[in-house]
Amino acid sequence: MFGLGWAEILVAAVVGLIVIGPKELPGVFRKIGQFVGKAKAMARDFSRAMNDAADDAGVKDAMDSVNSLKDGVRSVSDPTTKWKDFVPGSEIGKLSEERAEKAKKMHDAMAERAQQRLDAEKVTKAAAAQETQKPAAAKKTAPAKKPAAAKKPAAAKKSAAAKKSAPAKKSAMPKKPAAKKAAPKPGKET
Incomplete structure (x- = not known):
């Protein structure tokens, strides 16, 4: 209250008791209380009149928006509300x-x-x-079909006879490659 601590208030009360006196002290306190009450009533009336004038002029809506902006700025500038539930490492x-x-x-x-x-x-x-x-597997299992001789024309019979007299062809199996001789290694004599 006005930056006064309990020690200063106690000193002021003792000085007031000595200067004013114990008989007149309750009357002075009553007068001070009445003055403070009248000042509060005047402040209340002034505030009410200003609010009514602001409502008529539409300033209240502007004030509401300004107050909401203030709240937003306050929430941004106050990091403690944002980090209250913060758990390090979570x-x-x-x-x-x-x-x-x-x-x-x-x-x-x-x-x-x-x-x-x-x-x-x-x-x-x-x-x-x-x-x-x-x-x-198809080559091995399929039997060789010989066409019937009666069905072949005479020219085909001659060509078949020529084929028989020709030397037999070698089998379709590929030959194994001949083993290659290893070249002598350098530095060794053979």
């Missing part, structure tokens, strides 16, 4: 958990795609192996 922990979860999802998706690719490669290799085995 945001970092949340972010690291999210990153780990996303990395696991990416790893799983990549592993699944790689496995699908490997499976597809196995299927294509198996299909290619079956394709290479089918012609060889």
Whole structure:
């Protein structure tokens, strides 16, 4: 109250008691109280009159908007309300958990795609192996068909006889390559 502490108020009360005297002190306090009451009533009336004049002029709406701006500025300038519930390390922990979860999802998706690719490669290799085995198996299992001699014309019979007299062709099996001789290594005599 007016920047006075309890010690200053006590000193002022003692000085007032000595200067005014104990008999007149209650009357002085009453007069001071009446003066303070009248001052408060005048301030209230003045404030009410100013508010009524502001309402008539539309200043109240402007004041409301200004007050809302003040509240917004106060909330921005007061960082304690923003950081009241802050727990150190909690945001970092949340972010690291999210990153780990996303990395696991990416790893799983990549592993699944790689496995699908490997499976597809196995299927294509198996299909290619079956394709290479089918012609060889077809050659071995298919009996050689000899056309009936009655169905061949006379010219075909002559060409068939010419083929028989020709030397037999070698088998379709490829020859094994001859073993290559190793070249002598430099520095060694043979």
